[in-house]
Amino acid sequence: MQLSVTLYAGLALGPLLYCLIVVFLASVVRGYSGFGLAALLVTSLSLVLSPAEVVPIALLMELAASAVMARKVWRYVAWPSMGWLLLGAALGTPIGVTILAVVPPDPMRIAISLLVLAACGLLWIGYSYRGQPGWRAILAAGGVSGVANGVAALGGLPLVIFLLSIAAEAAVARATLIVYLLLINAYGTVVYTYQGLIGFEVLLRSGIFLGPMVAGVAIGNRHFLNAAPGSFRRFTLILLMVLSLLGLGRALL
Secondary structure: OOHHHHHHOOOOHHHHHHHHHHHHHHHHHHHHOOOOHHEEEEEHHOOOOOHHHHHHHHHHHHHHHHHHHHHHHHHHHOOHHHHHHHHHHHHHHHHHHHHHHOOOOHHHHHHHHHHHHHHHHHHHHOOOOOOOOOOHHHHHHHHHHHHHHHHHHHOHHHHHHHHHHHHOHHHHHHHHHHHHHHHHHHHHHHHHHOOOOOOOHHHHHHHHHHHHHHHHHHHHHHHHHHHHHHHHHHHHHHHHHHHHHHHHHHHOO
């Protein structure tokens, strides 16, 4: 039994294989779109692991995926906007955490998912932000992302909506999102470690999942490079709707 625990990091072979497949498939999506890994992992891995175990693993996987991808997209990042986005996230996250202390997470997760679905509907029928967004709009987008991240760990979804609404080029939107998630997840990892939520078993499981994650990201990235520009927007909108529906299902069930 001790050998099994050592080999499989506390998981039986069946659940371990399930986790490896989930990580690989979610990483393919992440490699193509630049987001969605944590949401997919939290939803899927919660079937075999507790949320307290899944969330730190998802955070580390997001951080590792962003680190793998950031080097190749660095030159496409909208750097003038990044500072305002991060400042907004820094201001919004404590607000989200405060709301979470007063309001249960499931109603907030439902509200965020419904808002994202509504925004996806508008974007699908052709809505877009008129003109170039100023620093106030970018700061607000970061703030909303920070609030959503503090409340329900869904900070990436509002930012994707913002980037799509301003009709940012696919490469720019994806690169900006990747580096943004890298920076906020690095901060999140420090916080989780300080709070004692990232222990040896979390690190061991994350290490086991690292191989399929890297392979999945590489495959997804290759598909993005070969895809037509319009397909990225369609895929991203569909993925946002799927993630929102998964969030609704998780909150309601």
